[in-house]
Amino acid sequence: MKRNTLVLGVVLLILATFAWAGWANFQYRKQAAEKLAAANIEGNLVAESGEGTPGFVSPLKGKPAPEFTLEDLGGKKVSLASYRGKAVLINFWATWCAPCRIETPWIIELRNQYAGQGFEVLGVSTDDLDSDNAKTLANEKKEIAAFVEKMHMPYPILLAGDALDHPYGGLDVLPESFFVDRAGKVVAVQFGLTSKSDIEGNIRRALAE
Numbered sequence: 001m002k003r004n005t006l007v008l009g010v011v012l013l014i015l016a017t018f019a020w021a022g023w024a025n026f027q028y029r030k031q032a033a034e035k036l037a038a039a040n041i042e043g044n045l046v047a048e049s050g051e052g053t054p055g056f057v058s059p060l061k062g063k064p065a066p067e068f069t070l071e072d073l074g075g076k077k078v079s080l081a082s083y084r085g086k087a088v089l090i091n092f093w094a095t096w097c098a099p100c101r102i103e104t105p106w107i108i109e110l111r112n113q114y115a116g117q118g119f120e121v122l123g124v125s126t127d128d129l130d131s132d133n134a135k136t137l138a139n140e141k142k143e144i145a146a147f148v149e150k151m152h153m154p155y156p157i158l159l160a161g162d163a164l165d166h167p168y169g170g171l172d173v174l175p176e177s178f179f180v181d182r183a184g185k186v187v188a189v190q191f192g193l194t195s196k197s198d199i200e201g202n203i204r205r206a207l208a209e
Contacts, residue, residue, distance in 0.1 A: 058189035066167035070158040087206035099193035124161035
């Protein structure tokens with residue numbers, strides 16, 4: 001009897017997790033649409049992939065990705081322009097973002113799978129940084145570095161991603177991913193948690209164009 005109760009409890013927990021993930025994904029997409037609409041950035045709500053749930057089409061899609069230069073965890077300046085000729089996934093995330101923890105292993109696996117074809121990931125942290133207090137800043141960087149080490153993220157991790165909030169249309173919905181082709185054009189945008197297959201499909205699109 002106890003064993004049956006335990007099994008039932010596990011099944012209910014799994015079902016609840018999937019239900020939460022679906023709800024959270026819908027809310028992220030809805031928030032992204034509201035955020036960009038409030039900022040008077042032109043975009044359209046459309047049904048994606050033949051599904052009934054509307055998704056936001058970023059105004060950056062089909063346009064050059066906004067250029068930027070940010071520091072990595074080692075203090076080295078890294079520019080998007082230096083990756084021209086490669087397909088790039090610009091992934092905005094934060095250590096406190098639960099959906100980011102879910103998708104990061106997928107991104108790592110896909111990065112390793114497609115790196116040989118000229119694909120790279122730029123992980124842009126949007127964690128708050130106190131640049132006015134050296135001690136606090138050092139501790140904040142240590143926390144980000146500890147997260148990166150724990151997740152075994154093998155690609156460049158850039159800091160102060162909030163500086164890109166305006167050029168990338170607002171970053172209140174995390175994770176947020178921009179897929180850039182070899183010529184520097186945004187070919188796909190993902191708001192919130194999607195799926196590994198969606199990410200892989202957009203990587204292939206960036207590599208092909």
